[in-house]
Amino acid sequence: MANEKKEEKMQQAASQAQEKKETKAPKAPKVDENSKKIAELTDKLSKEHDDYLRLMAEFETFRRRSAEEKMNLVSTAAASTIKGLLPVLDDCERALKLLENSADEAAREGTQLIYTKLMSYLKTCGLEVIEAQGAKFDTDFHEAVTQFPAPTEEQKGCVIDVVQTGYLLAGKVLRYAKVVVGA
Numbered sequence: 001m002a003n004e005k006k007e008e009k010m011q012q013a014a015s016q017a018q019e020k021k022e023t024k025a026p027k028a029p030k031v032d033e034n035s036k037k038i039a040e041l042t043d044k045l046s047k048e049h050d051d052y053l054r055l056m057a058e059f060e061t062f063r064r065r066s067a068e069e070k071m072n073l074v075s076t077a078a079a080s081t082i083k084g085l086l087p088v089l090d091d092c093e094r095a096l097k098l099l100e101n102s103a104d105e106a107a108r109e110g111t112q113l114i115y116t117k118l119m120s121y122l123k124t125c126g127l128e129v130i131e132a133q134g135a136k137f138d139t140d141f142h143e144a145v146t147q148f149p150a151p152t153e154e155q156k157g158c159v160i161d162v163v164q165t166g167y168l169l170a171g172k173v174l175r176y177a178k179v180v181v182g183a
Contacts, residue, residue, distance in 0.1 A: 079169055082127055086167060086175055089118060093165065130166035132159045132177040141166060143176040150182030158182050 092115035099108040119127075130141050137144065137157055145163050150156040159179040166177025 075170070078125060079174060082122060082125060082169060083174055085118070085122065089115070089122075090164065092118065126170040127174070128168040130168060130173075130177045132162050132166060132179050135159050137179070137181045141168075141173060141177060142179045142181075144181045145178045147181050147183040155182040 092111060095111045096108070096115060099111055102108060132142055135142075135158065137159055142159060143166075148160055150158070150160070158181070159177075160182045161180040162177055163180065164175075164178035167174045
């Protein structure tokens with residue numbers, strides 16, 4: 001009987017151990033399920049974070065490009081306005097040349113005043129005169145209207161006369177200087 005009781009106790013202990021194993025076994029898949037969910041959520045979060053960073057980068061690029069386009073539009077508008085004023089400058093220069101030998105001092109001073117004020121304003125806007133007289137002919141800044149035989153050997157390939165003044169706006173050619181080149 002003592003053996004039977006021992007056997008019974010051992011069987012009970014074995015069945016209890018089996019029950020404990022069975023109760024632990026379902027918990028293991030639950031831990032695996034949670035790990036899978038955590039991994040899925042982590043992947044989803046990293047994907048969303050990556051999408052957010054890309055969207056922010058695209059927005060920053062869009063904002064920068066829009067600002068550049070706006071600046072280009074303003075500078076283009078300024079360039080076209082200044083280009084429209086160049087014939088007025090040409091007329092002032094012609095008038096000053098005609099009035100150099102004139103006896104009318106008031107007309108000369110008035111024309112010089114108008115030319116000076118207009119030119120000083122346009123210089124504040126970034127307009128620069130292309131100095132061409134006596135310079136080496138450069139197709140980047142000059143447009144040859146005609147060629148004349150050079151009076152001296154040093155003047156070959158140089159600008160002999162300026163027919164129309166050229167201008168730069170912010171370092172870019174707004175109008176090429178029309179020149180006579182020594183051949």
